[in-house]
Amino acid sequence: MSAKLDAAHGPGCPRCWTPIPEVVLASRRVYCGECALEFTAAVLRPVEVPAAPAPLEQPSGGASCARHGRNAAVAACERCGAFMCGLCRVEVEGQSICAACFDRGRSEGSLQAAQTTFRSWRTLGLHLGIFGLVLYPFGILAGPASLYATARGVGQARKDGDEGGALGTVVAVLLGLLATAAGVFFVFVITSAVRGKVR
Amino acid sequence: MRRRLLGTVSGVLARTRVYLAADAIEVDEIEGYTGTRRRVLLDEILLVTLHRRRRLLTVVIWLVFASVFSFPALAVGRTTAKEAALLAAVFLASPFLLGALLHLAFGVDVVTVFGKRGVAQIAFSFRKRRAKEVFALLRERAQEAQDRARGTSAQPRPPEGSTSAA
Numbered sequence: 001m002s003a004k005l006d007a008a009h010g011p012g013c014p015r016c017w018t019p020i021p022e023v024v025l026a027s028r029r030v031y032c033g034e035c036a037l038e039f040t041a042a043v044l045r046p047v048e049v050p051a052a053p054a055p056l057e058q059p060s061g062g063a064s065c066a067r068h069g070r071n072a073a074v075a076a077c078e079r080c081g082a083f084m085c086g087l088c089r090v091e092v093e094g095q096s097i098c099a100a101c102f103d104r105g106r107s108e109g110s111l112q113a114a115q116t117t118f119r120s121w122r123t124l125g126l127h128l129g130i131f132g133l134v135l136y137p138f139g140i141l142a143g144p145a146s147l148y149a150t151a152r153g154v155g156q157a158r159k160d161g162d163e164g165g166a167l168g169t170v171v172a173v174l175l176g177l178l179a180t181a182a183g184v185f186f187v188f189v190i191t192s193a194v195r196g197k198v199r
Numbered sequence: 200m201r202r203r204l205l206g207t208v209s210g211v212l213a214r215t216r217v218y219l220a221a222d223a224i225e226v227d228e229i230e231g232y233t234g235t236r237r238r239v240l241l242d243e244i245l246l247v248t249l250h251r252r253r254r255l256l257t258v259v260i261w262l263v264f265a266s267v268f269s270f271p272a273l274a275v276g277r278t279t280a281k282e283a284a285l286l287a288a289v290f291l292a293s294p295f296l297l298g299a300l301l302h303l304a305f306g307v308d309v310v311t312v313f314g315k316r317g318v319a320q321i322a323f324s325f326r327k328r329r330a331k332e333v334f335a336l337l338r339e340r341a342q343e344a345q346d347r348a349r350g351t352s353a354q355p356r357p358p359e360g361s362t363s364a365a
Binding site for chain 1: 252
């Protein structure tokens with residue numbers, strides 16, 4: 001589905017992705033002639049952003065851009081303080097920063113709005129909990145690992161500002177605790193058996 | 200910045216969680232333990248649609264499961280206790296047959312959002328009212344964001360070379 005979604009261009013049928021003219025979509029109940037799908041549509045008209053950027057100014061006695069010396073500075077980076085021209089300025093999370101700081105923030109993960117990949121700690125925690133419970137001899141390792149991953153997942157959800165998801169967290173914590181307990185019990189039984197044999 | 204979960208779609212290999220953030224719809228696609236985040240900005244939304252989907256493949260999968268689960272009982276029934284075996288086969292297959300029937304009867308409601316640079320889709324198998332609510336919510340939020348953008352763009356632009364951070 002993802003590949004189809006990525007390949008889709010422009011508004012059209014939500015099943016076969018055939019482009020449909022806006023006049024047809026505006027009728028609210030739309031029938032796709034290609035795949036015979038009937039759907040409800042709400043057309044919106046976003047603001048058109050002018051394609052051509054504002055012309056860059058030549059420096060006339062004032063500060064020039066730290067990266068493009070022939071362009072006048074329009075602002076100073078709010079992170080590193082370097083002067084930057086209109087080409088270098090990036091507006092993100094209410095800040096005006098330079099391209100270098102944007103790249104750094106993106107690679108460090110400190111710019112949340114620029115983050116596109118992440119690790120799903122909550123899923124990892126849940127799976128480790130199940131693994132530790134099913135293969136309980138490994139529970140002593142998998143259980144604490146599950147609890148750690150779940151804690152990271154909670155931190156991640158808090159950072160992302162997610163609402164809800166408490167049930168999944170509770171289930172993952174319970175599984176982690178049960179896996180740990182099962183692992184400890186297994187070690188206890190094995191240790192008792194070995195001690196009994198030695199005596 | 201808070202974000203609200205609108206819906207999830209679970210596939211065989213990947214799960215998709217769709218959130219409504221302050222300025223965008225965020226689509227988290229998780230394959231294994233690695234996720235990819237896409238955003239469809241609210242002020243770039245061109246179209247929001249709602250449709251009901253019935254997939255032949257889903258019905259076929261349910262029927263395959265039904266036949267796999269009822270096969271042992273039917274195999275036993277060929278030699279002994281035909282009635283009991285048939286009853287057992289129907290009993291074992293019934294959850295899957297019910298799944299196929301429910302899919303045929305109610306389908307899956309799908310909300311699709313077309314942005315200028317991307318598309319987001321949320322599927323609702325059981326909560327039909329929720330699908331309608333999400334459709335209305337997204338339309339309303341997109342309209343608000345676009346009205347706000349129009350208001351901002353109508354304001355006079357700052358003079359060239361201004362050093363104030365926008």
